Amino acid sequence: MREDADPAVLHGESEPPAVRDDDGTLAEAFRAAVEAAIADRDVERLKALTSDLHEADMGDLIEDLDGDERRRLIEMLGAAFDFTALTELDETVRVSILRGLSPLTVARGMADLDSDDAVYILEDLDEHEMAAVLEHMPAPERVALQRSLDYPEESAGRRMQTEFIAVPPFWTVGRAVDYMRETPDLPETFYEIFVVDPAYRLIGSVSLDRLLRTRRPVLVTQVKTEQLKVVKASDDQEDVARMFERYNLVSAPVVDDAGRLVGVMTIDDVVDVIQEEADEDLRALAGVGSDEELSDTVAYTSRSRLPWLVVNLGTAFVSASIIGLFEATIEKMVALAVLMPIVASMGGNAGTQTMTVAVRALATRDLSSHNTRRIVSREVLVGLLNGVLLASLLGIIAALWFSNLQLGAVISAALVMNMMAAGLFGILIPLAISRLKLDPAVASGVFVTMVTDTVGFFAFLGLATLWFGSR
Numbered sequence: 086m087r088e089d090a091d092p093a094v095l096h097g098e099s100e101p102p103a104v105r106d107d108d109g110t111l112a113e114a115f116r117a118a119v120e121a122a123i124a125d126r127d128v129e130r131l132k133a134l135t136s137d138l139h140e141a142d143m144g145d146l147i148e149d150l151d152g153d154e155r156r157r158l159i160e161m162l163g164a165a166f167d168f169t170a171l172t173e174l175d176e177t178v179r180v181s182i183l184r185g186l187s188p189l190t191v192a193r194g195m196a197d198l199d200s201d202d203a204v205y206i207l208e209d210l211d212e213h214e215m216a217a218v219l220e221h222m223p224a225p226e227r228v229a230l231q232r233s234l235d236y237p238e239e240s241a242g243r244r245m246q247t248e249f250i251a252v253p254p255f256w257t258v259g260r261a262v263d264y265m266r267e268t269p270d271l272p273e274t275f276y277e278i279f280v281v282d283p284a285y286r287l288i289g290s291v292s293l294d295r296l297l298r299t300r301r302p303v304l305v306t307q308v309k310t311e312q313l314k315v316v317k318a319s320d321d322q323e324d325v326a327r328m329f330e331r332y333n334l335v336s337a338p339v340v341d342d343a344g345r346l347v348g349v350m351t352i353d354d355v356v357d358v359i360q361e362e363a364d365e366d367l368r369a370l371a372g373v374g375s376d377e378e379l380s381d382t383v384a385y386t387s388r389s390r391l392p393w394l395v396v397n398l399g400t401a402f403v404s405a406s407i408i409g410l411f412e413a414t415i416e417k418m419v420a421l422a423v424l425m426p427i428v429a430s431m432g433g434n435a436g437t438q439t440m441t442v443a444v445r446a447l448a449t450r451d452l453s454s455h456n457t458r459r460i461v462s463r464e465v466l467v468g469l470l471n472g473v474l475l476a477s478l479l480g481i482i483a484a485l486w487f488s489n490l491q492l493g494a495v496i497s498a499a500l501v502m503n504m505m506a507a508g509l510f511g512i513l514i515p516l517a518i519s520r521l522k523l524d525p526a527v528a529s530g531v532f533v534t535m536v537t538d539t540v541g542f543f544a545f546l547g548l549a550t551l552w553f554g555s556r
Contacts, residue, residue: 101134104142111145119146123154128161135162144173147182156185168194171206177382180209188214192221199273200226200247201354204233208243232347241325242318244358245339245348248272251279252305254288259301261291274351276336280309285345287315287338315340316350325350326358327449366448366526393531400535404429407539411546414553420487421549424496428545431475432503432537439464439511440533444526447519461512468508472501495552499545506540507533 102114115134122131135143135158147155147170159166159182168191171179183191183206195203195218207215207230215234219227229247236242249272252261261278265271278296280288289309299308314332316325316339328334329352339348408415408425415421443460446452452460476497484493514532515525 104138111142111149116146116149119158120150120154123150123157123161126161131158131161132165136165138170140167140170141173143167143170148174148178152181152185155182159186164193166194168198168206169202172202176209179206183210184214188217189221191218196222196226200229200233200348201244203230204243208234208238236318239322240318241316241320241322241339241350242348244322244325244354245316245318245350246272246354247348249279249338249346249349250275251281251285251346254280254282254304254306256305257301258296258299258303258305258308261296261305262301274353275349276351278305279338279346279349280305281346287340287344287346290338317342318347322358323362323448326355326362329355330359362448366444393527397531397534400531401538403535404538404542407542408546411542411550414546414550418549418553420483420489420492421546424483424492425542425545427479428496428499428503429538429541431479431500432507432541433534435468435471435504436507436511436533436537437530439468439508440515440529443512443515444529447515447525452516457516461509464508464512465505466508468504468506469501472504475504476500491552492549495548496545499541499548502544503537503541507537510536 102118103112104115106112119131119134121127122134135146138146147158150158155178171182174182186194195206198206203226207218210218219231222230233242233245233247250265252264256264265278275293277290277292279290282288288306289311291305291309295308295310296305314328314334314337316328316337318339318341325337329337329350334352334355336349336351338346339350341347411421442464443452446460479500480493480497482493483496484490511533514536515529518525518528518532
């Protein structure tokens with residue numbers, strides 16, 4: 086038992102501790118109380134502490150516990166454990182927990198989940214592990230989940246919810262309302278009902294607010310909205326998220342290649358997609374694997390980061406070779422060795438700024454062939470303007486530092502050249518990588534750094550050699 090835990094709290098003699106601190110982090114007292122209940126095998130106390138937890142809070146609690154405590158918490162809660170909390174966990178933690186539970190336990194725990202949450206939990210398992218869980222599920226649920234799992238990763242088919250309300254075109258508003266009132270197994274959350282023909286091809290949709298404002302005898306076809314924003318099950322989830330953002334959608338129907346209604350995408354799923362894609366882009370810009378999590382092992386993390394570090398090592402030799410060309414000049418004037426990293430560093434930072442804007446613009450489709458020339462020209466001019474301003478300051482500092490006005494002029498000219506190169510290649514490199522059908526977020530950083538280092542060293546040392554070597 087933890088020494089810093091309040092015994093009265095642990096044994097139920099006072100109100101349960103607050104779940105979160107004022108700053109939003111999981112409260113230490115709450116976590117200590119849960120750990121103590123697990124250690125004491127106090128099932129009733131554990132249920133009292135966790136019964137009202139939101140799945141996001143439960144997810145944070147599980148990640149704060151160690152491996153054995155996680156497994157025991159789920160086993161002790163039994164049927165009271167909401168498997169939706171697993172969707173809030175890092176992939177590594179979630180898979181570890183699932184592998185520690187029997188397939189029958191997992192199948193039973195997912196029985197009441199929405200199909201999109203069930204697919205999200207299952208998709209990270211190995212094929213044989215997934216099959217073992219599906220075997221213990223009722224046939225209708227198993228078929229629906231397998232159909233979603235058969236769609237490509239990061240597609241709308243994987244993200245869609247297969248529970249929805251579809252009615253035939255000859256139904257009246259009153260009949261549709263009565264159906265929703267009398268049917269016990271409706272989706273937990275929905276925003277519209279869909280009108281379909283006998284082959285389940287989508288005809289239109291009726292939002293709930295419009296349905297409730299219409300008189301009962303009116304046919305649903307008279308109040309349906311022609312569904313213009315339809316998602317195909319094979320569509321990339323990032324494209325779907327962009328459509329939701331552009332048209333301010335709350336939900337959208339998902340159809341197969343034959344136009345049959347197979348599911349629905351809702352805003353809560355799209356928010357998760359937006360967050361995942363943004364996280365992937367952020368990690369990729371630093372050369373980190375898109376699926377890396379804080380819970381990953383040292384070996385996995387090292388292995389995922391190593392490839393681009395090796396590439397970076399190779400490009401570093403390119404920059405080093407440029408310095409080697411001017412070895413004699415550096416030996417004559419030691420100040421060059423002191424100042425040349427400044428030019429390369431400033432160019433690298435400017436190139437990273439431009440590259441980040443370009444990569445994000447490519448991801449959101451804001452950068453395309455019709456505006457490429459204008460954007461490239463803008464970035465070069467920004468590099469020129471910032472280069473002139475910074476070069477003026479750097480030139481004055483270098484001239485005063487080494488009492489050499491000519492050295493200040495040389496480094497100023499080199500900085501302007503490198504800042505312009507940073508603006509140019511900071512956008513051209515992501516564009517070129519994108520044209521090769523590769524991910525510009527992953528590959529751009531290494532090559533932009535190589536270019537700015539190379540141009541920076543070559544410009545500074547080359548101008549110094551020309552100027553001071555001819556005197």
